[in-house]
Amino acid sequence: MNDSTTAQLLGLAIATALATAFGVLWRRRLISIIRALALQGGAVASVALLLGFDRRSFEPIAAAVLVFALKAVFIPVILARRVRQTEELREVDPVVNIPTSLLAGGFLTLLAYATGRHIAQLGSDAASRAVPAGIAIVLIGLLVLVTRRKAMTQIAGFLLLENGIALVAFLTTAGLPLVIELGGALDLLLVVLVLQVITGRMLSEFGATDLNQLQELRD
């Protein structure tokens, strides 16, 4: 990273991505959580964009456009429309209360910096030194998946996980070959759409999306 402005912008984008992960843990209204995720998608896209300009390479820039369109615009818009339509989906109902969640998120970030050390050491530039931030977002995504038991918050956790992984991929390798980025983006889009449809079925069958009510199948 020779250009100091680029390096500073990169740092800002990575910090935004990590901060928005805490935003997802902190906010109670689902619409705010979706906004935080959209902002995070934009931050991940800017990381790819900056790396593409810095390395004079086209593929990360194309990937940035793809990530922005999908994670900062399209998915947040369809999720937000769903949340506005349905009363039941508006507020989260955390199993673990919010201050404890934030504390756990902080702990997971420390853990990410401890485990990501080897990866950070392997790379030589500022980008790979920031990999632990991506791992922290992945771990916070898993935390949300485990502790938030409503359909929409599970989707939010999954998107956090995806954003964290995308960030790690950009920071370590400046993204994968474009054909795989495309395939991955298509898969992600379809998974979100499938989960939306199942959420709709859940509402019509159970009248709620609280996953703790899913007790039909057990041994």
Add this chain to the structure above:
Amino acid sequence: MDLLASLLPLLPLVAGAAALGFGWSRLTAMAAVLGSAGVLAGGIVLSVATVGGDVVGTGGGLIRVDPLSAFMLVVIGIAAVISTGYAVSYVGAELSHGHITPSTGRSYGVLVQVFIASMMIAVSTDNLGILWVAVEATTIATAFLVGQRQTRAAVEASWKYVVIASVGVSIAFLGTVLLYFTSRHIGGGEASLRWSELMGMVGGLDPEVTRLAAGLLVIGYGTKAGLAPLHTWLPDAHSQAPAPVSALMSGVLLSVSFYGLLRYKSVIDAVVGPHYMRTILVILGVLSIGVAGSLLIVQRDYKRMLAYSSIEHMGLIAVGAAVGTPLAVGGALFHILGHAVGKSVAFCASGDILLDVGTTNVADVRAMLRRRPELGIVFGLALAALLGLPPFSMFASELAILKGAAAAGMGWVTAIVVGLMLVVFGALLRLGRNMLLGGSGTRAPSSMGRSARVTLVGALTLSVILGVALGPLADLLEAAVKVVTP
């Protein structure tokens, strides 16, 4: 031959397009069977072409079929023939009973073919990124098939399935990225995302990052392969899906995901030594057999019973792969084939039982051998195959895995595995006896469809033939084993 390898995965999509255009009818159902038969024939041709250790495919590494890929294509082809052959009468019966609407029938016809094509791409690509995209695509293709009945249980099963499988496979993606990172770090280009390239550069990969990547890959592909403790979605999804789809999901999808792990294992072993993956896979394998055994003892649902039996068999395959000697890996691969046949037949037969009694409770199924002799015999023989009784092929493969483990100095592991397998054996035997012999009933007129009868009896015959003599398959297995053992 290169062209055949590249175009073969498109064949199911042609059958899928027919279903999309004309809906579910006997004609499009038969087209699906024909497509599956074509997949099997293509797999056999590719096996013959690669059995000498040759590789066919496109230059870019998008498609690369070696003996292991060809073997997996044959496995997918066999299970696809069983599933689509059985579906001709099963989906027809569901439609005529009004259990499903014509539009559901149409989407069934399309999604099953997309599902088969995704699995074929997963096993015929050299690119580990494409492998990942294809495995994730199988989740998407099967999501609505699992939830097809739209009951509360089906909604619950499909939600759990999509969330857990997608999260798992995302974690595998992180592992893929980290491995790609270490290969880029030592000067590999974009080509180092290819398995064959990666195998050539194992000397320089960073062991620490490889170990981390290995853990993530095991979590990711292990989740889709149904290995305990990552199996929690499996009994729900496999019990809610329509019978021919359960047959494909249990019979081959689990093995296709495990195939991904097998490829990665040969890379990881070369970088960090064989003990690391061996330890992980032995733990997961033994745990899977144990979990299957303990839940089979208390099982009251015959479709879940078959699902837990799949967890047991995947555990056994994991143990075979963990041992890593040619005998054990060959046993594991042969077990993949035997399980694909046996489990497909058992799940398909469970579809007819469900049509017959209307529930999936073991307690509601009584005296099947007396009431429905034909169905009872097919289901009983499929259970016998799954129990690993001779002359069915899983007897030979289980023996090979256990002998391989003992010969590799893993006596304790072998003893524990045998003990747990006996628990599974006893539990399955008790459940099977209750369904086949327990209670009383009078003989009902047989209503097993003709296509179902031909398919299932043919598949059971194949299982016996494989158990008695391997024939030319022995060479293919040997060549496939060479691909992933040092």
